[in-house]
Amino acid sequence: MLDTLHATTLLHALSGLRLGHPIYLYMQVGSTNAEAKRLAAGGAPEGLLVIAEEQTAGQGRAGRHWHTPPHTALALSLVLRPTLAAAHGMRLVMLAGLAACEAIEQVTQLPVQLKWPNDVLVNGKKVGGILVESGLTGTTLDYAVVGLGLNVNFSPDPALVAFPATGLAAEAGHPIDRVRLLRALLARFEVHYPMLTTQPEQLHAAWAARLTLLHTPIVVHTATGATAGEAEGVDPAGQLLVRSTDGALLRVAAGDVRLRAVE
């Protein structure tokens, strides 16, 4: 029998949470982020959740496609309205990453790490990604859409992905209950949500402690080219601090990091 998301099951599973209401459940949609942005721009309240069984135009970072096959994945977008300067928007990526790690660990017992800036990893392979998009009023967030895609009961075809990827079921050795995972995700997100404004340093520290590929030879690819070096850490704005092999310190706001082979 197909494992299908049902509205009544979701309503029941998410009862008692502040986030995750109202729920817009689609059997098929282009992108949950695009749909959530449309609803947020039209005045949707904080906590609104868009979730889809299948995305036909799922969006990844840097214009990449995000694959969401039906009955096997979690693809969701949460509308938030935090009182936050746009310059602090990366804190939402930190929060989503932390919530994803804790929820996956709680439900699967697998150890989870994050790869800067927005990848969720198990055993060094990507199981999920975060895409935060926002609407601004001046320099302040009007709304933010936190999108999260997780490979739950499937593993992506290696030919279709840019990085080594896997699924939670493959790593755990058994199928994972998507609804239980969804509830855990929203619950952990909700617990940490106040940190966005009240404890940003702690949020940053908890996120940074989960990051892989720090203090190890890497190549960072940005819009302007590739730099070989080592990541020394992340600054409070979430930028990667890279010491290049020629000794210069770079602050990288957006890019992709890969391990570098050293002779």
Ligand code: BTN
């Ligand atoms: C990445 O790793 O590049 C980010 C992937 C984010 C994918 C999720 S799936 C739910 C939400 N809707 C989208 O269109 N994208 C995000």
